[in-house]
Amino acid sequence: MAQSSFNPLAQSNDQAGHRMSRRNLLRGAALGAGAVTLPALLSACGSGPGGDKKEVSVGSNASDAVPKEAYAAAFQAYEKKSGKKVKVNTKDHNDFQENINRYLQGTPDDVFMWFAGYRMQYFAEKGLLTEISDVWKTFSGFSDALKAQSTHDGKQYFVPYYYYPWAVFHRKSLFQQKGYQQPTKWDDFIALAKQMQKDGNPVAFCDKDGWPAMGTFDYINLRLNGYDFHKSLMAGEESWTDTKVKNVFDTWRELMPYYQKGALGRTWEEAGQSLQQRKTGMAVFGMPHPGTQFPENERDDIDFFAFPEIDAQWGQDAVEAPIDGFLVAKKAKNLTGAKGLLKWLGKPEAEDTYLTHDPNNVAVNSGADTSHYSALQKKSAQLVSQAKQISQFLDRDTRPDFASTVMIQSIQDFIGNPKDVDGLCKSIERQKKTIFSQPVG
């Protein structure tokens, strides 16, 4: 834009302009004014109706093909059952997250997709969500842990829909072929990683996107310091300069030499593909990540083991299992419609419909039909049901401003230069203090 006005070619247009008659100029000015006001008028049209009680609008961040289809199938089933219409507005997954503040303050849909835990509670605290405790009274089959993840200040806001566990994923056939054993202790894990490195298929690692490495940080922290420390560290109550935190980074460094090189330039898709191509041996991932990078006929070959134990005191108690689900915005227009839809979405059959189309996740409702589960889904469900505590994920367990402007950069710094843990922890702590001193709401 700015360039064209400096373009020498533009000069000749200017001269032509001088020759234009005044009438033409006026006409142009009127057109210009129209061009300015028209978008405003159009956007006014967009927000005009909405009083249609037969229609519920859903804001969707499920922009990837597989979940998008699965959601469409689930909403279709609801339409058939209730006779109401569900209008889905799908936005790009990351864009949806980045624009959430403006979305909720503008003209949000009646129901929208979001995440459980702190990342939901943050917006509840700001008063942008509608309480749905009455809807929760109709639910059955949700565990207390799930209810806690859906609650803020004693009130329920969130309807959980599915989750996926994080673990160490690998190819079953590669482990058989090379005689690898699934480790349960950290030392065995390191020994395995070392062997893999020697065999020319190192541990897959990526953090170009900024979030994948957070999974490893979380797990080492959970195994080394326990779930409660993780929670309070994420809530800003612990100091990042604590030796406990430094130990996490120091322990992580033991694994670093056995990673594939160049993690900061690699996307999670590429890391998943390297696992599929047997160029790497294993990776800390969420369940959908390798799943979506493997061709359909090779998905049976995916297997995982729980992140190994580091301190016997904590064992393998905690599992990182982010939960996705639904919220109602404060500004929702059709509240009764929204609640009707949520009541249905909390039922086991609603989850079944979704999961038959997207086998990379696991149902949250204990009443859901697990008979058609793949071996991997069954194992995931078992892993989570045995967990003593369920954490969400670093960027879901803490303030979004802290996660996105401090932690992404800090973990990338650590991967780039794993030696300066002291300096890194000091810098995180200083920034944490500034950010957490700013009030929510």
Added chain:
Amino acid sequence: MALTFPRRAGRRRRRFTRRDAVVLGVLLGIPILLDLAIVWGPTLASIGLSFTAWDGIGDIHWVGLDNYRNLADNYPPFWPAVCHNVMWLLFLGLIATPFGLFLAVLIDRGVRFSRFYQSVIYLPVVLSLAIVGFIAQLILGTDQGVINTVLDNHDDPIDWLGDSHLNLWMIMIAAGWRHVGYVMILYLAGLKSVDPALKEAAAIDGANERQTFFRVVFPTLRPVNVIVGVITVIEALRAFDIVYAVNKGRNGLELLSVLITDNIIGEASRIGFGSAIAVVLLVVSLGFIVTFLVQELRGARER
């Protein structure tokens, strides 16, 4: 625009009819209102917000100079970002722009296939920088990039875009690729309009090729030089899309524009803090704009 500076002395004074006044008022009024509403309103709002803490939803809290203090000594990406913006400017100004001029001179001298070269070098200019960023990723990716595939260094790949000592240079080369073509076409247009008689006169006076170019041709290109200078500064300060496309402007690719976006847009919504960074960028830009305007006005007066 700066080139058509009004010469007031020779103009005859005339009276405006009422209709002229209305037309002028409307035609000038609309742009002025738009300018105030779209440019100066947000600018002043940013400056005001930079002294506050605000998450975009709740109350606005006055925090005085806290944001600036935090920026300077408690926000690790800030100084690297300033440094990268300066490097960007120096790279475009000292390497890409002179190289564009060099190509323009070569093509202007009439090398064989000059039309072909001209089109090929200009071609990247039609791409947006975000697209250039995607192309750079295809070429420089760690596992699947063209260069690493050709080098076949699977065991120890060069992390062109992930290594924070390397990636800025790679991205600047990609951005320079586009900039060179733009600068070349501008200079080519300028060179074509240089009167050949000047060169002949210089040759008759015994000037060699180099002297002819630097003493005679280059000074006559002054209008183009100004345009190219302005474009170079603008490109360096507004650089954003290419690094955002590559890795969201993190890990060695921090730029002021990216930090502003990171803090203001997105779930973070540290609007006050982001505004403070925006004000820093505004001050830097104003520095260049004021220098440029002062020089232009002075130059116009001398002419």
